Amino acid sequence: MNKHKKILQKTTIILAVLLLAACASKSKNDRTVEDFNKDWNFKIGDYPTAIESDFNASDWRTLQLPHDWSIEGAFDKDSKTKQAQGFLPAGMGWYRKTFTIPQDWENKTVSVEFDGVFKNSEVFINGHSLGIRPNGYISFSYELSKYLKFGGQNIIAVKVDNSAQPNSRWYTGSGIYRNVRLVASDKLHVPEWGTFVTTPEISKEKASIHLEVDVKNDSEMEKEFRMVSSILNKNNVEVAQTESIQKIGGNSLSKNIQKFTLNNPILWDTENPYLYKIVTKIYDKSILVDSYETPLGVRYFNFDAEKGFSLNGKPMKILGVCLHHDNGALGAVENIHAVKRKLTILKEMGTNAIRMSHNPHSLEMMQLCDEMGFIVQDEAFDVWKKKKVTNDYHKDWDAWHKKDLEDFIKRDRNHPSVMMWSIGNEIREQFDSTGIAITRELAQIVKSLDTTRPVTSALTENVIEKNFIYQSGALDLLGFNYKHEDYKDFPIRFKGQKIIASESVSALETRGHYDFPSDGVKAWPTKYGAPFDGNADWTVSAFDQVKSYWGATHEENWKTIKKQDFMAGTFIWTGFDYIGEPDPYPYPARSSYFGIVDLAGFPKDVYYMYQSEWTIKSVLHIFPHWNWQKDQEVDVWAYYNNADEVELFLNGKSLDKKSKQNDDLHVSWRVKFEPGTLKAISRKDGKVVLEKEIHTAGTASKIDLKVYKATLKNDTYDLVYVTVSIVDKDGNLLPNANDLINFEVSGGGKLVGVDNGYQANLDSFKANSCKLFNGKCIAIIQSNGKKENIKFRASTGNEIPVSALDVKVN
Numbered sequence: 001m002n003k004h005k006k007i008l009q010k011t012t013i014i015l016a017v018l019l020l021a022a023c024a025s026k027s028k029n030d031r032t033v034e035d036f037n038k039d040w041n042f043k044i045g046d047y048p049t050a051i052e053s054d055f056n057a058s059d060w061r062t063l064q065l066p067h068d069w070s071i072e073g074a075f076d077k078d079s080k081t082k083q084a085q086g087f088l089p090a091g092m093g094w095y096r097k098t099f100t101i102p103q104d105w106e107n108k109t110v111s112v113e114f115d116g117v118f119k120n121s122e123v124f125i126n127g128h129s130l131g132i133r134p135n136g137y138i139s140f141s142y143e144l145s146k147y148l149k150f151g152g153q154n155i156i157a158v159k160v161d162n163s164a165q166p167n168s169r170w171y172t173g174s175g176i177y178r179n180v181r182l183v184a185s186d187k188l189h190v191p192e193w194g195t196f197v198t199t200p201e202i203s204k205e206k207a208s209i210h211l212e213v214d215v216k217n218d219s220e221m222e223k224e225f226r227m228v229s230s231i232l233n234k235n236n237v238e239v240a241q242t243e244s245i246q247k248i249g250g251n252s253l254s255k256n257i258q259k260f261t262l263n264n265p266i267l268w269d270t271e272n273p274y275l276y277k278i279v280t281k282i283y284d285k286s287i288l289v290d291s292y293e294t295p296l297g298v299r300y301f302n303f304d305a306e307k308g309f310s311l312n313g314k315p316m317k318i319l320g321v322c323l324h325h326d327n328g329a330l331g332a333v334e335n336i337h338a339v340k341r342k343l344t345i346l347k348e349m350g351t352n353a354i355r356m357s358h359n360p361h362s363l364e365m366m367q368l369c370d371e372m373g374f375i376v377q378d379e380a381f382d383v384w385k386k387k388k389v390t391n392d393y394h395k396d397w398d399a400w401h402k403k404d405l406e407d408f409i410k411r412d413r414n415h416p417s418v419m420m421w422s423i424g425n426e427i428r429e430q431f432d433s434t435g436i437a438i439t440r441e442l443a444q445i446v447k448s449l450d451t452t453r454p455v456t457s458a459l460t461e462n463v464i465e466k467n468f469i470y471q472s473g474a475l476d477l478l479g480f481n482y483k484h485e486d487y488k489d490f491p492i493r494f495k496g497q498k499i500i501a502s503e504s505v506s507a508l509e510t511r512g513h514y515d516f517p518s519d520g521v522k523a524w525p526t527k528y529g530a531p532f533d534g535n536a537d538w539t540v541s542a543f544d545q546v547k548s549y550w551g552a553t554h555e556e557n558w559k560t561i562k563k564q565d566f567m568a569g570t571f572i573w574t575g576f577d578y579i580g581e582p583d584p585y586p587y588p589a590r591s592s593y594f595g596i597v598d599l600a601g602f603p604k605d606v607y608y609m610y611q612s613e614w615t616i617k618s619v620l621h622i623f624p625h626w627n628w629q630k631d632q633e634v635d636v637w638a639y640y641n642n643a644d645e646v647e648l649f650l651n652g653k654s655l656d657k658k659s660k661q662n663d664d665l666h667v668s669w670r671v672k673f674e675p676g677t678l679k680a681i682s683r684k685d686g687k688v689v690l691e692k693e694i695h696t697a698g699t700a701s702k703i704d705l706k707v708y709k710a711t712l713k714n715d716t717y718d719l720v721y722v723t724v725s726i727v728d729k730d731g732n733l734l735p736n737a738n739d740l741i742n743f744e745v746s747g748g749g750k751l752v753g754v755d756n757g758y759q760a761n762l763d764s765f766k767a768n769s770c771k772l773f774n775g776k777c778i779a780i781i782q783s784n785g786k787k788e789n790i791k792f793r794a795s796t797g798n799e800i801p802v803s804a805l806d807v808k809v810n
Helices: 002-028 336-349 363-372 397-412 434-449 484-493 554-563 607-614
Strands: 032-035 040-044 061-063 091-100 108-114 121-125 128-133 140-143 153-162 180-186 195-202 206-217 223-232 238-248 252-263 276-284 287-296 301-304 308-311 314-316 318-323 353-356 375-379 418-425 455-459 477-481 499-505 567-573 620-623 633-640 645-650 653-658 667-672 677-684 687-695 702-707 719-727 740-746 749-755 769-771 776-783 790-795 803-809
Touching (some): 128 140, 180 287, 195 276, 195 287, 206 223, 206 276, 206 287, 238 252, 318 375, 336 363, 336 719, 353 363, 353 567, 397 418, 397 434, 418 434, 418 477, 418 499, 455 499, 484 554, 499 554, 554 567, 607 620, 607 633, 620 687, 633 645, 633 677, 645 667, 702 790, 719 790, 740 749, 740 776, 749 769, 769 776, 776 790
Parallel strands (some): 308 567, 318 567, 353 375, 375 418, 455 477, 499 567
Antiparallel strands (some): 032 180, 040 061, 040 091, 091 153, 108 140, 108 180, 121 153, 195 206, 223 238, 223 276, 276 287, 301 308, 620 633, 633 667, 645 653, 645 677, 677 687, 719 776, 740 769, 749 776, 790 803
């Protein structure tokens, strides 16, 4: 009896082990997504034989993607990219990577996914061309399976041809500048962008969730599969589930519908961007073969011709900025930490919306807008068939616009942040009858894939008879660029139409530079090509007093928008300075003056005007700095809120109280300079709200180092931004310091970028040093994968002591 009992126990153990092994085997059949960014070889030039396995790439660079070779180059007045792209080089380059595929992937579908390659990419696997993609902003993928050597070495090569110039009105970068992934899934799987979630009915008690799921069967056999989809809350707790059983033929694609009821939904909004996710699992018989995640934000919104915009039934203004895709000193290289820093700075200002100008942005940008609570106007094109520059997208329009637009919509339509589809910016077909047919075609393409969001376009012509895009009748939401003085007439001119200011302002400022007097508004230039009396050092006053001839100052535009209830909101041109388009100056100016924040990420003074208007936090910001010539007349401005008045003191003596009158957005004083302390006090009902002081800085005492965050992950991607400045013995910033600062980085990081925000700085973004501009610069450190704390040293080479800081790596 005991013998039989022992045999039974042994059998039970063996069965348990076999069951665990079977479970482990099942988990291996699930989807695998691998980072495919590391260990690429790269070289500028044309190397068509690089697709061959025996090609000698020993003299090629080894690097990690994302990569932009243009940002590594020198500024050149004669560059074919011209000033629109910042005078940086373009050309042609090749990437090549050797990798091994596991033998047990032989029965899988294996694909490579590129988030963006600029531009004219062609991808080869083991000598076979997988295809070309002219558009540098569109995400795409290729299946590799039939060309792979399973269990052996494989060669992937990518040709990137950005040599036809000029091809853009802003900086594009060159290369594989976004992330790349290798994806292995079962032959029965959800393909890329294979789900679409909508929320047709939402109430406080429940939300109806509608999920479309594409399932692909790459095998020859018909399959019966079970599809289980679960909604998980932000704590990964399942709150709803549904399942279905379907059949699919061999080498087929099927569309499957699942419906849920989500009880007591937490709504996504800009203050509390609550995110659920849907996990869809595919079972072949009882074996889990694929798992696919879809973001879910439950929200509803409305554009109204009279009342503007509302989110979840609450009226609100869209307080937006336009952004180009570059990340300053990193160039076009996409890095989620750089994007998060940028969005955090804008969120602190009160921004609640981003217009993706004028092309599809990165997957990371879209994910962060979901997570951080930004409303997105997602934009597809800057040109249609009619060109703006010689080699732009008009050359690819006929062959590619439908595919590019469809892929753009499919990739982004599950993001709750996206609330508008823009099919074009300042399109030339606006002015002739061909615009009617093209607008209708593009709107139809969008509607075939998503009917839950309005279709818009950024228009420049507000005379109906001249605007053929408007005449198409295909736009759900009218976007208008500039001409703020005409807004008041729009409800009559465009009766019953929903309207947003899709692009506005185009004011010009250089951070930390001030021209006096400050009380007059100037246009530099007054019209296209006209001469203007600019500054010899290619700066523009940081007082809000200079604008482009087509635009407005920040205050002029915001005063107008505030008064128009029908206007859904505004998108300021731009949130950040960007490389290229350095209006109004020629070379050596190489980056824009339009940003509320400079290229290095330092806010200009007008940032605080928006913060005082767009947030409820108490704000008191006085400027300029307080280092001038004795008895020089200096204009002092104050942006403030939550107060009735501001009183200004110089060395303890009151210079009077000032209050905003009518629709004023700031107060100001004209003060004869004397060194010492400038102090402002804001009061509400006689009680102090805030106090701010500015001190005359003395002689340089030390290099001050401040970090955006104190720790770094050793993952080869994480970034730390170090703000570098020179201060006196009391810690006061020297506002005119322009010392050259040398950097040394050791341990678990490397220096990947430097900048000072000066629009005419021709020093390399990749140097090991940087001149301060108006007292500041930044150094960007990236993880190099070593788990060693980073030592960062900054020195001037003169009597100022070396400064150092440690960054913890974990």
